[in-house]
Amino acid sequence: MRNERTTEEVALGIRRRVFEHSMRNNGGYLSQACSAGEQLAWLYNEELKLGAPTLPMIPKPFEGVPSPSNPDYHTGAGYNGPATPEFDRLFIAPAHYALVAYATLIEVGRMAPEGLEMFNKDGSSVEMIGAEHSPGMEVHNGTLGIGLSTGAGLAYGRKRRGEAGRTWVFMSDGEVQEGQTWEAVQAAAHHGIDNLYAIMDVNDQQCDGAMSSVMEVGDIKTKFQNFGAACIEIDGHDLTAMRDAVKEKHDGKPLIILARTNPFHTMSILEERFPRLHYVRFKSEDERARMNVSIAADLGVEPVDYSH
């Protein structure tokens, strides 16, 4: 169920949906759509080998947390298809990219557009910070740094069972400030977990602002390589580079693709909000109106009628 549309079209569709949603709700994770649009579009539209969704197109409401008294509990992973040996798995490690990830599910036909209307509504499973039970999610990643370790464990287990499917982790560059990320890389390298893949949105931004002002992380490509991973750095808006990067040989090593991105890509007016891009809440009606017109023009759509 891929390649019905080009990946460029999917990336544009993701941004249009996140834009429209953010306008209607007076804010949202706009910048993450700018930086990660191509990466998530590429994963879902081209690279990941996924089966047909096993969960309803319109997400069910929240049905309780895992507990012995909730035997029907399931995660939201069914939007990525069945967890059978031949298929790939994907974790969204920075769970605050959920809005962008949900928009991606819609664009590739794995969730109905109504799903986004449930975003961050009480009683909904389409949570603001993607939870295990949210569409497309399989584990809780809301605390940054745990995604790659979990992916490494799953990949090790799948390799041990001889499964062909790969384990992918979508990461954000802020996670390299967490020690656990480096623990995960050294463990994956030590155990030769080469069916583990990560693509990291390197947008140089974190909640407090530019990473260089919050905590300088230096040359992370060299650091990843020194910790034992195969690591390749690309322009994260260049799909051809992405397609080439994944062909990198990495026998006995996890492959980490650093996708260098622009946090204002396709929404140039967001630069006004630099360095506070983590969650863009409009400061005034005037700002909301100006951004509406400007971003709509950038994305080739009509401004959003959010007045009702």
Next chain:
Amino acid sequence: MVEMVSRPYAKAFESFAAGNPDILCLSADLTSSCEVDGFRDRHPDQFISLGMAEQNMMSFAGGLGLAGYRPFIHTFGVFMYRRPYDQLMASIAYPRRKVRLMGFLPGITTPGGMTHQSIEDISVMRSIPNMTILETGDATEVESICEAADSIDGPVWCRVLRGSVPRLFDTPIKVGEMRELSSGDDILVVTSGICTEEAMRARSALAKAGLSIRHLHLHTIKPFDSKALLDHIGSVKHGVITLENHVTEGGIGSLVAETMADAGVGKRLIRLGLKDTYAHGGSRPYLMRYYGLDALALVRGIEDLTGQQFGITENDLDSARVEDVHSLVKAEAL
């Protein structure tokens, strides 16, 4: 004289796990200290060394659980919940992964001091939804802990004794039950872990003093059979005393207190254990005496509960086991 069993976990884990393809042995650089070095050497295909990196180890184990494995994590208990608490919560407890957390050196069973002594782990684990808690008190329980833990559909916290361990019981752990070691009707004594042996040491002296003790040993702390405990409390005249190798806040003392309060039981309760204090480094007998976790502390507690003095001294208690802290079987050295 009580039978001492050398390294019961080593043999028990190997016989339980070897050849079971879904069980993996994880270790964080404390492999011989947790008695799984022989398993590592003889079954390297089931052993995963994860180094001194517990945060990764917990999430990695969660990923293995997602792949259908049942990882047994081996390290000192304290290293499995203090630093990697977030990972324990998000990667193991919440999703109910079948991860078996084998926590060695519970409480003051190590001379390693504050950094090595898990004195509040039961309190922490009791407050984690989906967690099961088991604690071993003798060699038979250590020998049966793997099977008991692996019977649980979810994560399990185990307090495991190592080295030279006394054999007090002749039946394995039956998850969810409690052991009734004596059936008196004056006072109910509730103990767990290494404190059970202490209470047994005081038994004959208390009997000579004319006291009829009902003694329960808890190996299953969560889930807990409140009704069984309430029946026992209803069978004694005076009240209840608990003794644990743990702080008195959140451990079995709290468990008994909550059970009594929930049911409106009006009897007195005395909780013995570490009283809102850290411990320091020293031998187990020294620490148990210093912090009031031993048989004599229990006798003094019972005197408080009954308002009587029995004149019992150390000499009246059954002889304490002599332990060589630095012997080979009890390799306290890291």
